[in-house]
Amino acid sequence: MATAEYVEDPNQRPPVIGGPEEDGQGPRRRDFLNIAAVSFAGVGAAAVVIPLVNQMNPSADVLALASIEVDISKIAPGQAIKTMWRKQPVFLRNLTPAEIKSADAVPVASLRDPQSLADRTKPGKKNWLITLGVCTHLGCVPLGAGEGEIKGEFGGYFCPCHGSVYDTAARIRKGPAPTNLVVPEYSFKSDTVVQIG
Structure with missing residues (x-):
């Protein structure tokens, strides 16, 4: 009976026990190339996106008007002043006790845009x-x-364009305006200085 003889192929590498060929895991050259390509694409995308996003930031002249400080020491009760903030007019009014009483007497539920005077002013500064x-x-x-x-x-404000009428708390009472005059973000820096924005 003839015996089969084992002949080793010189072109075939022997498997490495525990190597990537055996367990199917571990880095290969193709993996390295994929990671490098994705990394370069990410850096390129960031180089394009960062200037595009940066150009959408506000310009220096707009940032300079991001907030303003206004001296209110010379506004007598019953008077108001106009100033500009972010290219829009702002009204600062020192309400008299009679104007405050008139605003507080209005039932909030009867208003088109229901807000009390207290909702529109700062605590302890109801006259401003x-x-x-x-x-x-x-x-x-x-x-x-x-x-x-x-x-x-x-007794508040009157819009001459279409006849909207606002009360002493700048709430819409009559006319086509849908809401009250907007109250911007503001804070009192002292009893005589207010910061808008």
Whole structure:
């Protein structure tokens, strides 16, 4: 009987016990090339995206107006001033006790945009009403902040463009405006200085 003889192929490598060929894991050259390509693509994408996002940041002149400080020491009760913040007019009004009483007497539920005077002012500073001077209908500047201007039948502000009338708390009472005059972010730095923005 003939016996089979084992002949080793010189081109075949012997398997390495525990090596990547045996367990199917471990880095291969193709894996390294894939990781390198993805890394270079990520760096390239960041190099393109960062300038695009950066150009959307506000310019220096806008950042300079991000907040303003206003001296309110010379505003007597019953008077208001206009100032500019972010290219929009702002009304700062020192309400009299009678104006505060008139605003508090209005039932909040009867308002189109229900807010009390306390909701629109800071605690302990109820006499200081600070609003954007932009009508919420179509963006006109209402009258009532300047000396001798028409304040409307509710004693606040009157928009001459389409007839919106605001009360002493700058709440919409009559006309097409859908909401009250907007109260911007503000804080009191002292009893005489307010920071808007």
